[in-house]
Amino acid sequence: MKIAFVTPQYFDGRSYVGGGERYPVNLARGVRDALGDRSIVEIVSYGQYDYTTALFPGIVLRVLRANRGSGQQLVLSPQLWSAISDAALVHVHQVFTRSSEMAVIVAKHGGKPVCVTDHGGTSSTLGLNLGLLDLVDRVIAYSDFGARQLPTTENVEVIPGGVDGSWFTPTRRDVTRDRFLYVGRIMPHKGIDRLIKAVPSHLPLTVCGKPYNKQYFRLLVNLSAKKRVEFVTDADDIALRELYRRSWATVLPSVYRDCFGNTFRAPELMGFSLLESMACGTPAICSRVGAMPEFVLNGVTGYIFDSVDELTDLLTNLSRNPELVARLGRHAREAIDSRFDLSVAGARMTEVYRRVLETA
Amino acid sequence: MKVLIVTNLYPPDVLGGYEIGCSQVVRSLQERSIETRVLTTIPRRSVPSEAGTERSLRLTDIYVNTSRDALINRLDQFESQVVNSANVYALLKTLEDFEPDVAYLWNLMGIGGLSLFIALRQRGVPCVWHLMDPVPSLLLNLEGPISLIGQATTGHLDKVHWITCSQRVIDEVRASGLTLRGPIHLIPNWTLGYPDSVERRPYREDGVLRVLSAGRVSRDKGSDVLVEAAALLKEWGYSNFSIDLFGTVGDSSIYDMITTSDVGDLVKLKGFRAHADMLRTYSDYDVFAFPTWKREPFAFSPLEAATLGCVNLISRDCGNAEWMVDGVHCLKAERTGSGFAQALRSILDGDVPLEPIGERAKNVVSRDFHLGRLMPKIENVLREAISTNSPDSETKKMEVYHLARLTEMVGRAVIEDEFERGTDSWERLLWL
Numbered sequence: 001m002k003i004a005f006v007t008p009q010y011f012d013g014r015s016y017v018g019g020g021e022r023y024p025v026n027l028a029r030g031v032r033d034a035l036g037d038r039s040i041v042e043i044v045s046y047g048q049y050d051y052t053t054a055l056f057p058g059i060v061l062r063v064l065r066a067n068r069g070s071g072q073q074l075v076l077s078p079q080l081w082s083a084i085s086d087a088a089l090v091h092v093h094q095v096f097t098r099s100s101e102m103a104v105i106v107a108k109h110g111g112k113p114v115c116v117t118d119h120g121g122t123s124s125t126l127g128l129n130l131g132l133l134d135l136v137d138r139v140i141a142y143s144d145f146g147a148r149q150l151p152t153t154e155n156v157e158v159i160p161g162g163v164d165g166s167w168f169t170p171t172r173r174d175v176t177r178d179r180f181l182y183v184g185r186i187m188p189h190k191g192i193d194r195l196i197k198a199v200p201s202h203l204p205l206t207v208c209g210k211p212y213n214k215q216y217f218r219l220l221v222n223l224s225a226k227k228r229v230e231f232v233t234d235a236d237d238i239a240l241r242e243l244y245r246r247s248w249a250t251v252l253p254s255v256y257r258d259c260f261g262n263t264f265r266a267p268e269l270m271g272f273s274l275l276e277s278m279a280c281g282t283p284a285i286c287s288r289v290g291a292m293p294e295f296v297l298n299g300v301t302g303y304i305f306d307s308v309d310e311l312t313d314l315l316t317n318l319s320r321n322p323e324l325v326a327r328l329g330r331h332a333r334e335a336i337d338s339r340f341d342l343s344v345a346g347a348r349m350t351e352v353y354r355r356v357l358e359t360a
Numbered sequence: 361m362k363v364l365i366v367t368n369l370y371p372p373d374v375l376g377g378y379e380i381g382c383s384q385v386v387r388s389l390q391e392r393s394i395e396t397r398v399l400t401t402i403p404r405r406s407v408p409s410e411a412g413t414e415r416s417l418r419l420t421d422i423y424v425n426t427s428r429d430a431l432i433n434r435l436d437q438f439e440s441q442v443v444n445s446a447n448v449y450a451l452l453k454t455l456e457d458f459e460p461d462v463a464y465l466w467n468l469m470g471i472g473g474l475s476l477f478i479a480l481r482q483r484g485v486p487c488v489w490h491l492m493d494p495v496p497s498l499l500l501n502l503e504g505p506i507s508l509i510g511q512a513t514t515g516h517l518d519k520v521h522w523i524t525c526s527q528r529v530i531d532e533v534r535a536s537g538l539t540l541r542g543p544i545h546l547i548p549n550w551t552l553g554y555p556d557s558v559e560r561r562p563y564r565e566d567g568v569l570r571v572l573s574a575g576r577v578s579r580d581k582g583s584d585v586l587v588e589a590a591a592l593l594k595e596w597g598y599s600n601f602s603i604d605l606f607g608t609v610g611d612s613s614i615y616d617m618i619t620t621s622d623v624g625d626l627v628k629l630k631g632f633r634a635h636a637d638m639l640r641t642y643s644d645y646d647v648f649a650f651p652t653w654k655r656e657p658f659a660f661s662p663l664e665a666a667t668l669g670c671v672n673l674i675s676r677d678c679g680n681a682e683w684m685v686d687g688v689h690c691l692k693a694e695r696t697g698s699g700f701a702q703a704l705r706s707i708l709d710g711d712v713p714l715e716p717i718g719e720r721a722k723n724v725v726s727r728d729f730h731l732g733r734l735m736p737k738i739e740n741v742l743r744e745a746i747s748t749n750s751p752d753s754e755t756k757k758m759e760v761y762h763l764a765r766l767t768e769m770v771g772r773a774v775i776e777d778e779f780e781r782g783t784d785s786w787e788r789l790l791w792l
């Protein structure tokens with residue numbers, strides 16, 4: 001059996017790095033594990049060239065050479081239907097994009113059962129306004145917060161998690177934790193400016209991610225002037241894992257209103273870097289924003305903060321208390337194993353697919 | 361049996377034989393006590409209302425309006441071929457009201473035909489599609505990302521029962537890349553027959569060979585072929601013939617051609633004649649010359665002419681030629697000036713006697729191509745479609761409409777995206 005994932009962008013060194021792209025790959029692995037060896041999950045996406053590559057056993061990335069839409073975005077490929085025509089079910093990711101709207105329409109016209117997921121990347125509200133979600137078989141959210149953002153409650157399933165707990169693992173070596181860590185895109189709604197303000201000047205902070213806003217990045221560099229902040233913009237997964245393992249905690253300080261006054265309705269639908277951190281046995285600290293509080297158990301697997309001052313206190317305390325860090329880290333890892341690992345999410349997702357296929 | 365007929369045009373609002381043929385079949389079905397409902401477009405001119413005919417579909421009149429704006433043309437093409445959600449709604453309403461046993465499809469261009477067909481399949485209605493043109497190929501002739509919708513829907517064609525007037529039409533559909541898996545029934549086009557009391561003029565009365573052609577006067581209809589043929593015959597020393605071209609002049613270069621070829625005394629443009637007048641005219645002519653257009657599926661006019669003893673001279677490749685034997689029921693020629701000239705020369709030289717051919721054609725056409733003779737076959741196909749219908753599942757009415765509406769709006773946006781040159785929109789994206 002083949003399950004097709006359709007996503008406008010894919011997780012690859014040549015594409016964008018972020019939870020919205022990593023998640024489909026992880027979910028694909030979890031689904032494939034649950035379905036067994038006689039299944040394939042094909043991730044169909046778009047790029048400048050056609051190519052197909054095996055990512056993992058039974059997981060194939062198929063990149064279709066795409067037409068360019070407005071703003072020169074890569075939108076669609078004439079090969080899309082042939083790529084999904086033999087799939088038993090199509091799962092469309094980043095559903096609120098023109099590309100994914102068309103993917104849903106094409107799949108429905110082809111008589112395919114369709115599931116969709118919003119990863120927060122909204123570039124088109126047309127489908128949303130026309131009730132696209134009412135036409136699909138299931139809407140998958142990965143948090144209750146994410147589910148509440150949807151204009152429908154019918155056919156919605158919440159399946160949290162999807163982190164790769166087999167790659168992101170606690171270290172077995174003796175490693176000195178010597179910093180705090182931020183992982184993610186460097187964009188204003190991530191609130192990294194608040195983290196830099198909060199971190200005591202004697203404590204190291206590593207900000208790991210690619211900058212997507214020059215003005216904001218310059219602001220962060222200026223804020224870091226008298227602090228021990230380093231920016232890492234080119235970490236691969238090996239380096240990233242090491243950073244998680246060597247940190248007292250990973251902080252995701254996202255905001256509803258950024259430092260420029262812009263507001264965001266749903267800045268975080270999950271907080272993937274928090275889960276990666278927890279999988280490495282490193283506590284997670286998040287702002288009380290979006291879906292993040294659903295994934296961090298305050299005082300057990302990490303902390304939830306409300307103000308910059310509160311964050312400062314938390315960082316100071318953790319840097320002085322290795323036993324606390326270790327305990328929080330153990331509980332964080334347990335939470336991953338029981339609730340948020342890709343195998344858990346994949347099994348639950350597969351069960352949803354089975355029900356959809358039975359009805360179809 | 362209740363039959364829903366879906367057609368883009370319907371008399372008196374017509375373009376040609378496809379619509380006229382449709383209405384003739386509808387009347388015949390009614391005469392056979394079969395209940396019919398015709399769903400067609402709001403007429404382009406005022407027409408009287410007719411029981412059993414619903415004129416509620418909107419026509420994207422690609423036959424008349426051609427904008428200079430490329431975007432408008434693409435949007436019109438999309439609406440004409442792929443989806444007009446208002447028409448889907450109208451169809452669903454008719455299905456609810458009439459509850460047909462089968463949908464009998466004709467020309468679906470101009471009315472968002474693809475979505476109408478899909479809606480019928482989604483609602484589990486068996487479909488018989490009568491092809492006098494490669495309509496499925498025309499509907500699916502799409503450019504750009506929109507073509508994806510067409511690709512995804514070709515599977516629905518598997519369950520259709522096809523009636524086609526010629527093998528040529530099927531070959532053309534297949535050549536476009538479509539596979540027609542459902543049963544295909546070759547049923548020729550027809551005549552309604554004419555009273556025996558119509559007296560035809562003796563062949564080559566006064567020694568003059570009288571030739572006519574009927575249809576739009578233009579190069580793509582082969583009018584230039586006939587002018588060329590006349591010029592060649594004149595060059596060869598023949599002048600005991602006339603070629604009269606009936607129809608609206610769609611190509612003014614034909615005037616020029618007649619003048620420069622110096623055949624103004626032999627080739628005459630006779631103008632438009634109403635259908636009923638044209639029927640009476642055939643009996644005054646010896647030969648109906650039909651070079652027609654290269655892709656001609658199967659025209660009605662040669663059959664009509666044949667019932668009045670007007671010998672068909674047709675191009676070898678047209679759909680009509682599949683049904684007639686050269687030298688027995690008709691004469692065939694290559695679709696060139698020299699091809700038609702040589703065929704006419706054979707007649708002028710007395711090598712080909714017209715009367716026997718005319719009589720045989722008249723008998724065969726009046727018998728085997730009479731609509732009354734063909735109607736049982738058509739009815740059988742409709743009944744077969746009903747009895748073998750196995751819908752995959754039935755989609756709810758509002759879901760069908762919802763999908764059509766979504767397709768329409770997103771499709772239009774995709775087309776506009778193609779034409780637009782906007783600024784980079786990455787800043788608008790919110791990611792995990």
